[in-house]
Amino acid sequence: MTKQRRKATFGKGLLWGSVLGLTTVLLTSKKSGAQRRNEFSTYVDGLTSATDNVNRSVRKLRTALATLHHEISHNAVPTIDALKKDVTDFQFQAEPRLNALKDQTDQLQNDLNDLPGVEPTQAAEH
Numbered sequence: 001m002t003k004q005r006r007k008a009t010f011g012k013g014l015l016w017g018s019v020l021g022l023t024t025v026l027l028t029s030k031k032s033g034a035q036r037r038n039e040f041s042t043y044v045d046g047l048t049s050a051t052d053n054v055n056r057s058v059r060k061l062r063t064a065l066a067t068l069h070h071e072i073s074h075n076a077v078p079t080i081d082a083l084k085k086d087v088t089d090f091q092f093q094a095e096p097r098l099n100a101l102k103d104q105t106d107q108l109q110n111d112l113n114d115l116p117g118v119e120p121t122q123a124a125e126h
Contacts, residue, residue, distance in 0.1 A: 018047060025039070025040075
């Protein structure tokens with residue numbers, strides 16, 4: 001369903017609901033004409049106010065969504081690119097350190113294996 005068609009359907013539903021509500025009130029109420037006119041006027045004023053509030057809220061939501069879309073489209077790509085660069089830099093900087101740690105660990109293991117009276121399997125288990 002298109003956006004314009006949904007608006008028309010909503011408008012028709014709102015109109016029919018108002019008409020049915022008014023008809024029900026008029027047929028079931030035991031009030032004078034002046035009281036009915038006053039209540040109807042108050043009802044229409046409230047309905048108009050509520051409709052205006054909904055319209056304002058919809059406009060605010062549209063503005064917020066447009067702002068969010070703008071922020072995402074202009075900030076997300078550069079931020080992701082910067083994060084990728086930072087991760088690559090970190091990996092580049094960490095690689096020599098990790099290799100040095102591995103070399104030291106291997107050297108310690110070899111030194112443990114070379115200890116007199118300690119079999120290679122015993123040193124690896126401790």
